[in-house]
Each structure stands twice: as structure tokens, then as C-alpha cells.
Amino acid sequence: MKNKAMRILLLGCVLLIAACGSDSLPPLVATDVEITATMPGGKMSAGYLSLRNNSENAISITRVTSPEFEAVEIHSSFIEDGISKMRRSDELTIAAGNTVTLQRGGLHLMLMRPTGSENDISLNFYSEETFLLTVRTSITPRGN
């Protein structure tokens, strides 16, 4: 009886370990998420985060939405010949096993025309019509 109970316990452990294996990692993971406060009088925020692709295929993010903003776009800031420029990117591709970091002065999310809540913000990431990930966060005061 004791041996049978032990076997069931061991089987349970094996199944748990299998379930926690690398195959079960979500394909896209977001970390270090920051949404800057909209500037006084302004209608723009910026979003910064790291996106890790755990899958074996490249992931292209083509659309980001948020109920808390009228529009969200992927933008890239860069300096070319001493000139600061910002351009919209149609997609953001993350190679298999790689991480892309959206940060100040580089790739970032441009969040336009806030519609309300600053404490509970959802960002929904899509590849074409395929839903990939929802990130929930709140506004980070500027200067932090």
C-alpha cells in the first residue's frame, strides 16, 4: 500500500516536471514594462518593454491595441547625421529565441489620446489577426 502510494506520488512529480518543461513556456513574454505619463497638455505617452520570443519561429508584431488609448503605434527614434528623427514601423520582428527591447531613444510604443484609466492599462499584441499577448500595467510617473 505504501509502495503504491509512493508510485502515484512519483508519477505525479514526473507529470508536473513534464508540464513545467520548456515546451510549456509561453511563446512571447513581456518584461520591464513602462508606460510614461502623458505630458501635461499633451496627448502622447511612450511605452517601453522587453519582448522575448521563446518559440522556434520568428514572431512579427504587426498591431498593438489598448482600450485605454485611441491608437497605439510602433515607432522608432534614431539620430541620423545629428538629426533626431522618429518613424512609424509597420512591424516588429523578434527572431526565435531572441529578445527585443523597446527603450528610450529607440524602438518604443507611441500611445495616443488616452481615454481614461492610468492605473490599469492593457496592451494587446497581435500578429496580423492572431492574438499573441496581453500585458497589464499602470502609468509610471516621468522622472522615475
Added chain:
Amino acid sequence: MDPRKLIIAITLGAALAAGIFVATNMSRPAELKTAFKIPVASELPEFSLIDQSGNTVDSDTFRGQWDLVFFGFTHCPDVCPTTLQLLANVKKELAESGAEKLPRIVLVSVDPERDTPELLGRYVDYFGEGYLGVTGELDEVRKLTAALGIFFEKAPASGDNYGVDHSAAVIVLDEDGVFSALFSAPHVVANYVHDLPILMGDRQ
């Protein structure tokens, strides 16, 4: 070789080496890290703009204090607030280090079409007290930017929004309102905190 010629040659060589040594050391009175000192400092041209309170801004506005002048616009969510926050941190660190002179931080709008004095005021006030926001007629802005070698133009639209490409440099105006130095991007707080006291004469 004639011994006298040898002595003359050695003497001339030593004098040359000493001259090079003195000249090299004299030509760098202060070791700036990244600031570029304008070889022929130039005075500001005539222009007429307004600040966030509606007061006239002209070349006289820039006399009496050192100014760090950045060109940007309020609809810019990434680079402009990041740079203004960085300049605010520079001023804070200079104050904490006991610097005698602290520069005023100035934002000149390269998007005067959308940047009303009221909007610009709320924007610059966010970063601290004593900021100067400058806007006005586009032609008048261009008089100032042309004199300072600052470029700007509207960038491709995104829906009903548009961006403005603009020079990333921060201009240093001295107490006489003269364009005396500039910092190029990337902007780093430590470089400003090192170079500004040298430029402002607090440290030799």
C-alpha cells in the same frame, strides 16, 4: 660632424621639443569631455518670439544667465521629454555639487503651429521651475534656428499626427547671449556636469 654644428642641432632639437610641449599644454586650458566650443562665438540675430506667459523673447532675453537651449516639440513622446528630463538632472547634479552658476533650460518649439504658449508652459513646467518655453511665428523661429545651425522639418504623417525631425544638439549661450558651445547627442549627464563648469568659468 663638426662639434659646434652638433651642439646647435641638439639645442634646436631641445628648443623644438620644449616648444611643442608648451604649445600642446597651452592649447588645452580645460579638458572638455564632449562639449564643442565654437571657435568664433556668434551673437544672436534679431528675432521676435514669445514665451509661455506671452512675453516677448528676443536676443536680450538670453543675456544675464547661461542657457542650455534644446529644440523640440510637445507632441514628441520619446526623445524630447527624455532630453528635458536629462537636462533637469544635469541642473540638479550641478546644484548638488555646489556649482556657483546654474544654467537656465530653454525649449524652443520647432512645431509652433501646435505649440501654443499655454501648452508649452504646461509642458516645461512639468520638469521644474524656471524653464523657458519659446514659440511664435514659424518664420521667426527659423531666424533663430538658422543662426544656431539648427535644422528642422515636418516628418511623414501618421494619421492626423505628424512628427518633426530636428537637430539633436543642445546649444550653450553664455551670459552675454552669445552662442559659445554645443553638446551633440547622445547626451550624457556626467559629461554635462563635467563640462559646464569649465564652460561657465567655475572651474579652470
